[in-house]
Amino acid sequence: MSGTGRKSYIHAAYSLTVTAVGLGLLIMLFGSLDLDKSREYAVLIVMGILVEWLAVNFPLGRLSGSFSLMLGALLIYNPSASAWISSVAFFIGNGIANRGNSVRTSVFNMAQQVLSLYGSVLLFGMIWKKNLEGVLWSGPVGFLQLLTFIALFFTINHVLVYIYAYPDRKGARMHSWQNTLKWDILSYFFSAPFGIAMAVLYQKTGILAAFLLFLPILTVQYILGLYVRSELVNKELRAVYEITRKLGSGEDFGKIPGLLLKEMRRAISYHTGVVYLWQEKTGKFISSAAFGPYRGELEKGSINPGEGFWGWVTGNGEAEIVFDSKIDPRVKNEQGLPQVLRSLLVIPLVGEAGTLGLVIVGEKKAMAFTEQDLSAAMSLCGSLSATLSGRVLAERLERYRLRDPMTGLLNRSSFYRSGIQSFEEIQSSGEGCVALLLMDIDILGHINEGWGQETGDRMIIELARMVRTLEIPGVRAGRYGDDELGLVLPGFDEQKAVALAGEIREILTDYNFAREYPLLRIKVSIGVAAGGPEEAFEKLAAEAGRALRKAKKDGRDRVIAASELKGRYSGRGSWLT
Incomplete structure (x- = not known):
């Protein structure tokens, strides 16, 4: 068995294990729920769904204020209620309410969150020899205990995410884990106080505390989202600069398509990418660079003008986005990448000399890309398109200078x-x-x-x-x-x-x-x-x-x-x- 095959089996076994253990814990914790408080649970779940629905996705993570609801429910009720409220809200908001994740992915993410919560509560008890009950009223020691729990949850959650992402980790993300940790720390830093405040106010106003803090939670989440997006835009501009600099420095042109895929990851998170360039001799678009687990197969590929969806895009000259290849009539019957990647960005490299190439990047989950991602990809491809066009025009002029126009032979x-x-x-x-x-x-x-x-x-x-x-x-x-x-x-x-x-x-x-x-x-x-x-x-x-x-x-x-x-x-x- 190849190394890639072993990694796939290990990854699948890990996913199944996390899912099974997480769902098992949820079932076990159901008996500890206070069903008399079902209405309060329902209110928090609805709020959690809205928070998840408005979450900001970024490479290797997502920015959400849901931790405030999880922490608040934990301090108000108990770990069982917190696990069920956050899990149901996460599953519906992340998998159903326009987030585009498959049921399998949503169940796994939900189970991973349950494991993080249960594990952090368990370790907290081992460290402090007590549970979280009454921690709000324990003064400085209680504050230290809260920081301990938050740090434990943060660490366990990120370890689980890191293990899950490891098969695609090597060379796969231009967004470093340092950036991801920084954004997550900011998210926890701003959302944890709202969870604590919610628990404190609940003692006086009941569930109304959740409503009082709901809008501020969304506001902070929105502001943090703007910050993350500005960071991503800066990375996009940096990537454009790097490509332009390489093109202007006389870099071997054969390396540029690979550089484009590499730099594109600064602004867009994707699973697999390939660049096709027009070849006059064959009359086809030939694969010039590829990235991802299907690299070997993609590097042998080609596209015939006008054939299939890819050929249609090269003829149309307009960038396209596929939100879900399983339901998009343009590609659902297309062989190749649409069968393994549900989200796709397809960008033709168009210049004065016509369509000279095609860039395709994709993700395994549906709804992974937005119109902003498409715009970013088009910006990154612009420099290559201009250079390609200039190169082809120069070659054509040289060919016209050297060759007889009627026969194509040397003049x-x-x-x-x-x-x-x-x-x-x-x-x-x-x-x-x-x-x-x-x-x-x-x-x-x-x-x-x-x-x-x-x-x-x-x-x-x-x-x-x-x-x-x-x-x-x-x-x-x-x-x-x-x-x-x-x-x-x-x-x-x-x-x-x-x-x-x-x-x-x-x-x-x-x-x-x-x-x-x-x-x-x-x-x-x-x-x-x-x-x-x-x-x-x-x-x-x-x-x-x-x-x-x-x-x-x-x-x-x-x-x-x-x-x-x-x-x-x-x-x-x-x-x-």
């Missing part, structure tokens, strides 16, 4: 330079040879007159397409003239080049390039020349041109080698006479 000047470069390479090694093929489409002028210019152009394009399919190491193909194409063939002597030229002629003989003209074929005359390190490409080109003209003169549709002409170097160390 005459680029082809000529490539031939010179081939000779420079064999000259530096002092061995080897290079062959040059010049091909001219026969009677192209008559075809243009009889069948139209469009048919003649199609002949040139089809011949170029066939030439591009040649799987020969180091071959360079170019458009040498209006109806001439050339091939530079490193490592080919004249005999081998003549054989290749013959194969090309044979293929064209049986090739029907135009269905509307079934008898029309592409016929070519080919001139072949080859030379060794002592040669110059200029001489080779001249001799191949002479051989081509000879082939045209002798009746077309044939191959002539330069060695057949008087005074041509044979490539075997002597001049022919």
